[in-house]
Amino acid sequence: MMEGLKDHVDAETFWDAVDENAVFKFNYYFPNLPKEMGKLKYKEWLEENTNSGSSAEFINLYKDLSTPGQTTIIMQYVVRFKPGIPDMNFLSIATVKDNKVVAWDDYLDTSK
Template structure:
């Protein structure tokens, strides 16, 4: 699977995100690429998100499918400001990070902050709970019409 992720389509737009997550989970999970870090039956919950985005996705294959279209909307150029908080007793890792890029549809800048709460078991991610700033998505998409940040 790692040959398809990197900077190649359909996942090239996600590369900065994949790199920062892998850095944040270094030493805790096994895998060549982002998707390899996930258990087959991983559960993702998008708690604070945007309208139209699923609130819950189950399974690695479904996450791959969900992320495969990301480059149609956003092109990330970087990810930074990683803060990692680990609790070895509960196998929970909190990742705080930022991503930066451009909306493919509007050409507007996209700068967002995330908090991802990740549970690891047997060196794989089994649960991912995500929080983002939906206003950053709206600003990049130019929604509502005429809104300027």
């Protein structure tokens, strides 16, 4: 995700780029995935539920700079898992203020 965020945050890693009070919202259903959680809970969830062989590839990136003091970054990407698990396409909308991600809305393309 840092590829999409790098010009708008003061951090080297994703978790350093995320504000302590950031809210992550997930607009799809995965077993054991809450619809909304904070930074620490999401980090814990990912550590417990992410496959080690997965990778992400950006498809498209859009940045809205029209609101003073805020950048909205829309990232379209595909997550590739290990063989036998289908790829998943996501759309993430990150809101950045004061060089930190303060909100994250995640959508899954279920059309495939």
